[in-house]
Amino acid sequence: MIKKMTYILISLIGALSLSSCGVPLPLQSDLMIRGENAVRQFSTTDSAFTSYVEEFEQLGKTINQDVKFEVGDIPINFGNIKNESYQGVCYTYTDGTREVIIRKSWWDNHTDDYRRSLIFHELGHCRLDRDHLDETHEVNGEVMKISMMNSVIIRPRDYTRYTNPYHNELFTKSTVSLFEAWTSDQNEEEDDESSQGEEAEHSHD
Numbered sequence: 631m632i633k634k635m636t637y638i639l640i641s642l643i644g645a646l647s648l649s650s651c652g653v654p655l656p657l658q659s660d661l662m663i664r665g666e667n668a669v670r671q672f673s674t675t676d677s678a679f680t681s682y683v684e685e686f687e688q689l690g691k692t693i694n695q696d697v698k699f700e701v702g703d704i705p706i707n708f709g710n711i712k713n714e715s716y717q718g719v720c721y722t723y724t725d726g727t728r729e730v731i732i733r734k735s736w737w738d739n740h741t742d743d744y745r746r747s748l749i750f751h752e753l754g755h756c757r758l759d760r761d762h763l764d765e766t767h768e769v770n771g772e773v774m775k776i777s778m779m780n781s782v783i784i785r786p787r788d789y790t791r792y793t794n795p796y797h798n799e800l801f802t803k804s805t806v807s808l809f810e811a812w813t814s815d816q817n818e819e820e821d822d823e824s825s826q827g828e829e830a831e832h833s834h835d
């Protein structure tokens with residue numbers, strides 16, 4: 631009876647932590663606090679993720695101007711993620727330990743920029759203590775996420791184009807460089823339109 635109660639309680643905690651991150655969407659990643667009985671699955675990081683961790687540390691050193699910045703004791707590994715909607719999860723445990731788990735079937739089928747975007751998002755939760763930030767901004771008729779901490783992973787196309795501004799936002803929470811980049815792109819587009827207009831007039835002459 632007690633066992634059954636415990637099981638129900640654990641299931642309930644599981645259900646609560648799953649629903650705490652909002653409506654599951656494709657490519658959504660997550661931040662989860664595990665129940666009291668859960669223990670960390672891994673103690674070291676799979677070599678598949680080493681280069682991404684190094685890159686993240688380098689960015690932390692540069693952007694935060696902190697030569698000692700490290701990811702530290704946050705192992706990253708492939709593993710099972712029950713919720714089909716999540717490709718990566720940052721787990722935090724009651725003993726204070728943390729870890730990132732990545733879905734291998736997703737990893738194997740996605741490009742380097744997508745992978746980096748996912749790892750950096752999870753480390754945003756696990757290492758930088760960031761929550762989701764789902765605000766968007768319209769640029770030339772396109773909806774752009776203002777953070778890599780959006781609960782849906784940013785598209786590689788946007789990440790590739792605005793890599794540095796997105797990294798800046800991730801580490802500093804400042805969207806200034808993102809908005810600067812978007813404003814200059816918007817102006818370029820307007821310039822293109824007006825020069826095309828002139829060309830049309832000329833050809834009419």
Ligand SMILES: [Zn+2]
Binds near residue numbers: 659660751762
């Ligand atoms: Zn997340």
